[in-house]
Amino acid sequence: MSLTPSLKPSALLSTFAIVAAIVGCSDSGFESSYVYSPGTSSLIREAQDGTKESSGVKALLDEHFGDPQHLRAWEKMPVDFGGTVTAIEEIKESERGTPVVKLAATEGKPFSVKPLNLQLMTGASAGKTVSISEWNAETNEAVLAEVPENQIVAGDSCAVDGGTVLTSGRMLYMRHCSHCHGTSGDGNGPTSRYLTPKPRDYRNGVFKFTSTNDMSKVSREDLSRILRNGIPGTYMPSFLLMKEDEHHAIIEYVRFLSLRGEYERKLVAELSSDFSQAAYDSRLKSGETKADIQKELSEFLAADLKESAETLGDDLAEIWTAADTEEAAIVPAVPRVPDSQESRRRGRELYLSKTLNCADCHGIDGAGNGPQTIAFEKNPITNDLYNEPGLHDIWDNLNQPRNLKLGMYRGGRRPIDLFSRIHAGIKGSRMPSFKNTPHEDIWNIVNYVLSLPFESEPGGTGIAPSAGTVTAPPAN
């Protein structure tokens, strides 16, 4: 899907096109495309495709994110696209008649050793990519390989070799990840149908195992940890042997796909109450005319959506950036309570308590067989009962509580990992956040949970009867 002709160059402000050719021709022959979410397809056609004057959801998405062969870097997004963004300081003419542009030096972010491309981001040539034929590293002067159609002037901003990280991330993602997680990050790759649990659909922007607060997004470090450690108990293997820069590229590309998916959802949310196919049908029934609704839609697209398209992007950028800050990280107020019989017993009390009610799902012995696992649950969106009993996650997959006796910890087995699971909950699942529980209590529960796999009998808190009795003083 290419850009709609109605797009004005000004709309491309702060977006630069990334050309797949940057990484050479190893991408040859195979074309892939991003799919639009079911949310988008639930809208009426005009809301999806836009009107003559304004862009619809699809065009906005393509304008900001492109397609796999022509990725677009929306500078606003907190993704390391690679390359260096700078401004043109001065323009001269080379002997061959092509322009020579002198680029402003950037602090901290050096240019590549031999830059190949210059992507123009503002001015008349915005959105165009020009090859660099010669590069002078001392003066930051680039001889362009051709004369651009439209003029370039000093002051225009541009990216040098922009998108190198993202394109290499895409290449690696397609090789290692896409067969499960899908080209669009929708968790719907060809091998996904054979897997339980299902591979993550990134498009909600929700990741389960994070070290960030319950309301925060996933941090880069969390993604990196999952990539390095894999997720035991699922099909996600460890990619420990990958190089550091490959890890980085994949993580940035996963963030890119998540942001694309979340942006799409947010755009759809703006439109769905009035312009989904269902809403449209019921509005027609209630006496509104087609023409009225069409008129309202084109006004909405031209004014409201155009505006919110930018603010939604800002909001996304803000929350995803915040996830990597110190404020988002979960830091226990007290160090881990030493693992003792007393602490475990206290943990078990809390585990069984009415307020925390862990046993309701995880079962009184922690075997993951609480009463909720056999209750029929309502889908919170459609309000219908699910077909099978048990708990479901936001991806509508059956997602039963963990059997804590197996010693299988998907999000990591460090005490801090378990602490984070309890503190922030498991995002997207029915495991809620217990952030208001005193941290000391959480540690007691962590100690109890960590002892469960080694329990000699249910409720034995991990210590064989011969090794101590309930009345024995706490042993450290």
Add this chain to the structure above:
Amino acid sequence: MKKFWALFFFFWPTVAIITCLIAPSRGWWFPSPPMSRTGVQIDGLFYLILIIVTITFVGTQYALGYALWKGATKETDSKAVFSHGSHKLEIIWTIVPSFILVFISLSQLDVLAEIRVISKFPDKAVRVAEVTARQFEWRIRYPKPGTELTTEENPGDLYFVNELHVPIGKPVIINLRTQDVQHAFFSPQLRVKQDAVPGLVIPVWFDVQEVGTYDLVCAELCGWGHYKMKARIVAQSQSSVEKYLKQLEADQNADGTKAATADSEE
């Protein structure tokens, strides 16, 4: 044309002789020199068989070439003679190879026993870790420092994935198991290869001679992600392994507070 075919069949054994003479010194047969002691013995067996096979191949090929050459240079007006074969020859070419095969099977028994038979394992071999193969990675479990590895998990055991640290210069044992289908623990440089069979805990011993990082790959087609099942064996001095395990223990006990981080950085 007749002579061409005779020369053709002379040509190949000649190539074989040259290749077999050059290859060991150029390292064509193996990915690296053997990095474990049993590896040296395995390579020895390989060369023994190679010599036998080369001699047999070259001998039969030259004989074939010689017969062809004789036929090619013979007067053509004589008639072909039908023969029932030679009883004596057939007995010879049955008995000689069977002696060779018996010789090979006997001569490798010692090495096989040393590698596979548990009672023949070196006395001093230490059980360093349990390696659990699963689709598609290698999960490693070290016993809690200062304790012995057991088949059951114990509190304080240390876990990692796709990287196995072993001390050099001494025999080590790993307990090999699988969580799902059959896999094979294969380290080409160490010349170690053992299938992991569902339901079994199979001890595998080896002794790495030099510090280094060696490949650990799966050598049993185990599913669509078989090619992903790559890990590394890091061989280092005993003290480095202990240091590594100490760091791993600190990481695994991290409670996310500053104090713990400072401890682990010591």
